Amino acid sequence: MYCNQPRVILSIAILFAAMPVYAAERHTENPPPEFTAGAEWSSYNKSLDGQRYSPLTQINPSNASALIEVCRVQVADGGSFQAGLLVIDDVMYATTATDTLALDPVTCKVLWRHTHRREAAAGLPVNRGVAYYAGRLFRGTDDGRVLALDARSGTQLWANVVGDPAQGEFVSGAPIVWNGLVIVGTAASEYGVRGRVIAYDAMLGREIWRFNTVPAPGEPNADSWRNTVWNDTGGGGGGTWSHFALDPSTAELFIPVGNPIPDFVPAERMGDNLYTNSVLVLDARNGRLKWWYQLAPSDGLDHDLAAAPILYRNAQGEPRVAAGGKDGYVHIVDRRTHKLIAKTAVTTVDEPVPVPTPEGIKACPGPAGGVEWNGPAFDSKLNRLFVGSLDYCALFMSEPGKKPVVGGYNMGGTWAGIGTPQGWIYALDADSGAVAWRYHADHPVLGAVTPTAGGVLFAGDNGGAFLVFNSASGEILKHVATGGSLSGGMITYEQRGRQFVAMTSGNVSRTLFGAIGRPSIVVMALPEAMVAAARNNTAPNAERGHSLYLGSCAVCHGADGNAWNKVELKAVKLKMNVDQLVEFIKNPREPMPHVFPAPLSAEDARRIRDIATFITTWR
Numbered sequence: 001m002y003c004n005q006p007r008v009i010l011s012i013a014i015l016f017a018a019m020p021v022y023a024a025e026r027h028t029e030n031p032p033p034e035f036t037a038g039a040e041w042s043s044y045n046k047s048l049d050g051q052r053y054s055p056l057t058q059i060n061p062s063n064a065s066a067l068i069e070v071c072r073v074q075v076a077d078g079g080s081f082q083a084g085l086l087v088i089d090d091v092m093y094a095t096t097a098t099d100t101l102a103l104d105p106v107t108c109k110v111l112w113r114h115t116h117r118r119e120a121a122a123g124l125p126v127n128r129g130v131a132y133y134a135g136r137l138f139r140g141t142d143d144g145r146v147l148a149l150d151a152r153s154g155t156q157l158w159a160n161v162v163g164d165p166a167q168g169e170f171v172s173g174a175p176i177v178w179n180g181l182v183i184v185g186t187a188a189s190e191y192g193v194r195g196r197v198i199a200y201d202a203m204l205g206r207e208i209w210r211f212n213t214v215p216a217p218g219e220p221n222a223d224s225w226r227n228t229v230w231n232d233t234g235g236g237g238g239g240t241w242s243h244f245a246l247d248p249s250t251a252e253l254f255i256p257v258g259n260p261i262p263d264f265v266p267a268e269r270m271g272d273n274l275y276t277n278s279v280l281v282l283d284a285r286n287g288r289l290k291w292w293y294q295l296a297p298s299d300g301l302d303h304d305l306a307a308a309p310i311l312y313r314n315a316q317g318e319p320r321v322a323a324g325g326k327d328g329y330v331h332i333v334d335r336r337t338h339k340l341i342a343k344t345a346v347t348t349v350d351e352p353v354p355v356p357t358p359e360g361i362k363a364c365p366g367p368a369g370g371v372e373w374n375g376p377a378f379d380s381k382l383n384r385l386f387v388g389s390l391d392y393c394a395l396f397m398s399e400p401g402k403k404p405v406v407g408g409y410n411m412g413g414t415w416a417g418i419g420t421p422q423g424w425i426y427a428l429d430a431d432s433g434a435v436a437w438r439y440h441a442d443h444p445v446l447g448a449v450t451p452t453a454g455g456v457l458f459a460g461d462n463g464g465a466f467l468v469f470n471s472a473s474g475e476i477l478k479h480v481a482t483g484g485s486l487s488g489g490m491i492t493y494e495q496r497g498r499q500f501v502a503m504t505s506g507n508v509s510r511t512l513f514g515a516i517g518r519p520s521i522v523v524m525a526l527p528e529a530m531v532a533a534a535r536n537n538t539a540p541n542a543e544r545g546h547s548l549y550l551g552s553c554a555v556c557h558g559a560d561g562n563a564w565n566k567v568e569l570k571a572v573k574l575k576m577n578v579d580q581l582v583e584f585i586k587n588p589r590e591p592m593p594h595v596f597p598a599p600l601s602a603e604d605a606r607r608i609r610d611i612a613t614f615i616t617t618w619r
Contacts, residue, residue: 037550039494044084044129044174045377045448046491050245050254050310052377054492055550057454057543058499058534059526064456064468064477067501067524071108074520075101080509081519082373084129084174084243084448084489085502091151092502093132094521097125097142100149105502106495108523114154118143120165124188126509128242128373129174129489131182133202138182140171146184148205158205162186162198167407169193176244176253177202178284185213185240189258189276189304192406194235197255197280199287209287213238213257213275220289224274230261231269234404237261238276242373243308245321246284252335253284254311254321256375259304262412263367264356264398266300273297277304279323279333293333293340295325300355301396302367302411303327307375311335314431315383317563322378322430324371324387327353328364330426332385332433342433346371346426347389356396356413366394367415372446376428379451379471380559381550384436385428386457386471388445392421423461425449427474437474441465447486447504453550454543458501460486464516466503466524480524484517497535500525538606540578545614548607561618573616581612 038055045052059067075081076096086093092105098118102111122142130137130149136157137149144163149156162184163169168191175184181199189195195213200206214236215222225231237260245254257280260266260273278294296303309323319335328349332342348364355361369392376387398413423445427436443463450458456477457469462485468478484506492501501524506517525531550559561569576584585608588594596604 041085041087041491041493043086043131043176044243044489045245045308045310048176048178048246048248049312050243050308050375051312051380052310052448052450053379054450054452055547056452056492056494056499057547058494058531059452059456059492059501060454060543061456061470061477063526063530066526066530067468067478067480068527069480069522070106070500070525071523072520073103073108073110074518075099076519078508078518080126081504081507082126082128082446082488082509083504085491085504085521086130086132087491087493087502088132088151090495092521093130093137093151094504095127095129095139096519097122097127100130100137100139100154102151102154103521105493105500105523108521112154114149114156116141116145116147120144123165123168123170123191124172126172128172131175131177133177133182136202138175138177138202140173140175140184142170142172144169144171144186146171146175146182146200148182148202160200160205160207163193167191167193168409173240173242173244176246178246178248181208181284183244183253183284185244185255187239187241187258189237189239189261190263190409190411192234192261192404192408192410193237193239195238195240195257197240197282197287199284211282211287211289213240213255213280214260215274221274224271226270228269230404234261234406236269236273236276241306245309245311247311251284252290253282254309255280255282256305256308256323258306259299259302261404262402262410263302264300264396264411264413264415265400266298266355268400268412269298271298273299277325279305279309279321291338293321293323293331293338295323295329295331296327301353301363303365303370306373307371310376310378312378312380312430315560316431317558320430322376322385324375324389326365326367326370326372328370328389330371330376330385330387330428330433332430344426344428344433344435346387347391347424348393356398358398358400360395360397362393362395362418364393365390366392366417368392368417368421369394374446374448377449377451378430381453382471383430384451384471385430386449386451387426387428388447388449388459389424389426390421390444390446391424392444393418425459425469427471439469439474439476447488448490450490450492452492453547458490458492460490460503462487462507464505466522482517482522484520498525498528498531540609540613542610542614542617545610545612548611549614569615570618573618576616578609578612578616581616582608585612
């Protein structure tokens, strides 16, 4: 009956060829909960592309209100806590300014702690997380080092000097690791540094390549700094504050580059001041320049790019990069033409952009406003970008005529905030940048936002509120006071069949923003009884089937089921009903292989029916 449906058969064959084969020893009467694709959180923004999207579906709009706190641990007495959390191989990893910790992701028990003993005074005591690779953790320090630690024990394996803290150089961002390279960037612009990106051998710690984010005299594009001593004798700025993104298929490394100096006197550094305020794209293999997109040329308001950009494909499959800047916009750029596609304000923005004067001018956002160190996230199911921002205007006053002093803090003037800092969460169409919905928070939104295939968005604000939204509508499903500012990571992961949400609560590095609480990790989940009841439900479940599809099949067919050879999987329901599709999967014809071993376990039979239910109800 299927001989006249070759395209459907081949489509289903490819769909299931990507699925894992379950070994015979899994066929037990009470098998342990299976490993779910996407169950871990393996890097700062979950994946190299930075999308922060989780395929987990256990927490959804129908049950999110039932979330409860399952554990909490204080990791420091005070200070900043802006780190991204990781969960790999049943272990959670977190960092403070000086410490690296491994914890049980279900009980919050500390398994080990490594404390970095500073070799010099810190430039700025902040750290945004670790990277994991081949059983090792990598992090930067606020005294200009990069460390490699054994992920099992916390033993230090090597250390390398990245910068001189006496000159204002340190590493605040989480490294990115790919193909045996640990890649980090130096901060901070206001100390007069010349920002740079450096790649190290992950095993040996030796330097492989480096790139100056502000070209030194004689380097390409140094002429974008005209008639200035700030690049000739100083560093020019261009520090990097946060994480990077990477496309393994092209080896393109996307770097968010900070502001030029002096911040408020652009007349003293005429030109575009490359590559400041840019998404800088390098070849990750050798550090060579590929292209760039500059958000704010010749910036005079400290409107730099502090957050990692994200890489995605829009509804038409076209490659895009999205970057949220301190200029208050989310910029969507075509990764093939390098041209701006859309630019959407996600906070109060003044246009045209004014230039500071000694007498003072008002402008929005201020130097502390816009999108800070956590950038956009992408929901492939909804084709939406989500981003948090800080709404805070300022009075800018320039002080021209100052000479550059490397290691000396200099913004070229002063600023003062206007009004009370507040926050936003925006949902944007990933094609056009159009606003789908937005939420106004009484406090800044500096922490990460995390969408899931379950249809919920996890977020929080600096007032300490943990927030769960319906991703599609923006409806608030859960609001919990955590007791500490949510300024760092917001992750979700699965442990033995139960989905958890973990967050960093407590941050006192920016009291201006109402920062409160002692640095702590808070973990939440649905009640165990609710999870067990759902697990024992053997009725066909399209949501479970969708999760299986996203974890195993979307790699070939795409999240919308139409990415392979123009085949539309949603059309399968026109050819088969659920029972027919189940039987076809159980006893496939060429070219589809037998994916599930015989005899089928009860668990495998449920999987097949869940997938068939999803495909035959897909709209």
